[in-house]
Amino acid sequence: MVTRVSTVSFEGVEARAVEVQVQVAPGDVKFNVVGLPDKAVGESRERVRSAMISSGLSLPTKRITVNLAPADTPKEGSHYDLPIALGLMAALGAIPSDALDGFTVLGELALDGSITPVAGVLPAAIAAHGRGQGLICPRACGPEAAWASEEMAVIAPENLVQLANHFKGTQVLSRPEPAVALRGGALPDLAEIKGQENAKRALEIAAAGGHNLLMSGPPGAGKSMLAQRLPSILPALSPRELLEVSMVHSVAGLIEEGQLSDRRPFRAPHHSASTAALVGGGVTARPGEISLAHRGVLFLDELPEFQPQTLDSLRQPMETGEVMIARANARCTYPARFQLVAAMNPCRCGQATEPGFACRRGQNERCMAQYQARLSGPLLDRIDLTIEVPAVRAADLILPPPAEGSAEVARRVAAARAVQSGRYAALGLPASTTNAACPAAVLEQVAAPDAQGLALVRDASEAMKLSARGYHRVLRVARTLADLDGTSRVGRVHVAEALSYRSHLDRRRVAA
Ligand SMILES: Nc1ncnc2c1ncn2[C@@H]1O[C@H](COP(=O)(O)OP(=O)(O)OP(=O)(O)O)[C@@H](O)[C@H]1O
Numbered sequence: 001m002v003t004r005v006s007t008v009s010f011e012g013v014e015a016r017a018v019e020v021q022v023q024v025a026p027g028d029v030k031f032n033v034v035g036l037p038d039k040a041v042g043e044s045r046e047r048v049r050s051a052m053i054s055s056g057l058s059l060p061t062k063r064i065t066v067n068l069a070p071a072d073t074p075k076e077g078s079h080y081d082l083p084i085a086l087g088l089m090a091a092l093g094a095i096p097s098d099a100l101d102g103f104t105v106l107g108e109l110a111l112d113g114s115i116t117p118v119a120g121v122l123p124a125a126i127a128a129h130g131r132g133q134g135l136i137c138p139r140a141c142g143p144e145a146a147w148a149s150e151e152m153a154v155i156a157p158e159n160l161v162q163l164a165n166h167f168k169g170t171q172v173l174s175r176p177e178p179a180v181a182l183r184g185g186a187l188p189d190l191a192e193i194k195g196q197e198n199a200k201r202a203l204e205i206a207a208a209g210g211h212n213l214l215m216s217g218p219p220g221a222g223k224s225m226l227a228q229r230l231p232s233i234l235p236a237l238s239p240r241e242l243l244e245v246s247m248v249h250s251v252a253g254l255i256e257e258g259q260l261s262d263r264r265p266f267r268a269p270h271h272s273a274s275t276a277a278l279v280g281g282g283v284t285a286r287p288g289e290i291s292l293a294h295r296g297v298l299f300l301d302e303l304p305e306f307q308p309q310t311l312d313s314l315r316q317p318m319e320t321g322e323v324m325i326a327r328a329n330a331r332c333t334y335p336a337r338f339q340l341v342a343a344m345n346p347c348r349c350g351q352a353t354e355p356g357f358a359c360r361r362g363q364n365e366r367c368m369a370q371y372q373a374r375l376s377g378p379l380l381d382r383i384d385l386t387i388e389v390p391a392v393r394a395a396d397l398i399l400p401p402p403a404e405g406s407a408e409v410a411r412r413v414a415a416a417r418a419v420q421s422g423r424y425a426a427l428g429l430p431a432s433t434t435n436a437a438c439p440a441a442v443l444e445q446v447a448a449p450d451a452q453g454l455a456l457v458r459d460a461s462e463a464m465k466l467s468a469r470g471y472h473r474v475l476r477v478a479r480t481l482a483d484l485d486g487t488s489r490v491g492r493v494h495v496a497e498a499l500s501y502r503s504h505l506d507r508r509r510v511a512a
């Protein structure tokens with residue numbers, strides 16, 4: 001007889017149905033797993049055997065064959081332990097043979113029979129719910145699974161014995177409750193930054209419209225400090241975004257104790273990061289930093305120090321909001337709608353823009369041009385706001401801290417974001433919640449400046465040789481400025497301020 005247990009395999013954030021078929025038949029004493037298992041799945045035999053022995057069940061001296069169907073898609077990860085063990089237990093009569101009907105099962109086993117957490121429980125739960133099934137998962141992942149639906153059955157046992165008792169009715173497990181991580185620990189606050197009013201204004205605009213931001217300035221000006229304070233002024237994730245973000249984090253195994261968080265992700269990979277680490281991929285096609293930063297911020301500090309090819313690999317995802325990873329035997333798509341915030345020094349010496357400073361490597365202009373040549377034009381073209389962050393003077397540092405902190409700025413940002421999501425929802429574009437994500441065709445309609453603004457943008461695009469994307473970028477930022485002002489009309493002041501955030505780097509390159 002063959003027992004069948006439903007489980008899943010992952011393709012990006014999608015959980016595909018996989019059936020674990022277990023047969024115990026007379027013959028040589030063997031335990032085989034077939035159906036394209038990777039190393040971790042192949043090794044599950046040893047974990048299953050030990051866990052069952054620890055739980056008081058010995059394996060029969062028969063031939064055990066486990067098939068993971070469909071047999072031609074690769075199976076990766078350690079979450080097949082539990083479905084294999086439960087299939088065996090059902091085949092041996094340790095649990096009722098129909099107990100597993102209507103359940104998707106995933107979990108890893110420790111040698112003592114306890115069920116340990118695995119990645120991907122949230123997408124698995126959502127897929128199981130879609131098929132009208134319940135979910136059996138590790139205890140620690142129960143709160144995560146419970147998010148999928150209120151009606152769905154979720155069983156989250158600590159070990160095999162508890163699960164067997166639950167099926168026998170001697171120890172019934174209650175359904176776990178969905179959990180949200182408490183906003184643990186205060187975020188660093190904008191009030192700690194003295195002076196730098198221009199940079200703070202740009203940070204507020206970037207947060208309000210979801211715009212990409214590049215800060216350039218001498219060492220110690222506070223660029224990294226500013227970027228780290230962006231999360232404190234960003235609004236919390238909406239319930240829909242929360243699920244989207246958590247799906248990626250779940251597949252990456254980053255959800256701690258099954259608690260989802262409504263804080264926007266803030267990812268700051270070091271500049272030695274490889275292309276695979278940044279955009280995703282590697283042997284197991286894991287999501288990269290850009291997908292982990294989905295609906296949040298990707299902060300690239302010391303931007304020119306990244307490998308130029310690695311930076312250019314960001315170009316396509318920045319445009320489409322997703323990244324497709326193709327490997328020899330599989331391909332998958334991860335969402336990647338992130339906000340890029342980058343910081344850099346103007347040159348390798350770091351101080352070329354400081355009055356009176358002479359670069360060691362020749363003329364200041366040459367030193368700057370050499371350093372900035374590591375950034376490609378198309379990448380810079382995708383950055384809506386570029387600002388210079390000058391060094392703070394000692395006189396500024398002695399001043400008392402500014403009265404306005406992150407809470408006040410966050411309120412204005414939230415108001416501007418509410419206007420934007422309302423506008424795009426009314427236009428039937430619920431996927432675009434910020435001006436940065438608004439499609440270009442719609443942008444011309446919603447961000448059309450008044451007559452004076454139009455004249456200014458026309459003149460400026462001639463004089464500054466704006467690309468088509470550059471032109472739309474100015475409109476986008478101007479729209480955000482109008483939203484921060486609470487007006488529906490994009491005026492000349494908004495266009496003028498938007499133009500002032502155009503890339504200084506571009507301009508210098510033209511001049512050089
Ligand atoms: N505006 C400011 N207000 C208060 N402290 C500041 C300010 N700017 C810089 N500092 C102090 O200087 C330190 C260095 O700042 P930060 O690391 O942000 O500089 P940076 O611009 O990123 O420099 P680098 O280019 O070398 O990375 C901060 O930790 C902080 O103590």
Ligand SMILES: [Mg+2]
Nearest residue numbers: 223224301343
């Ligand atoms: Mg820094």
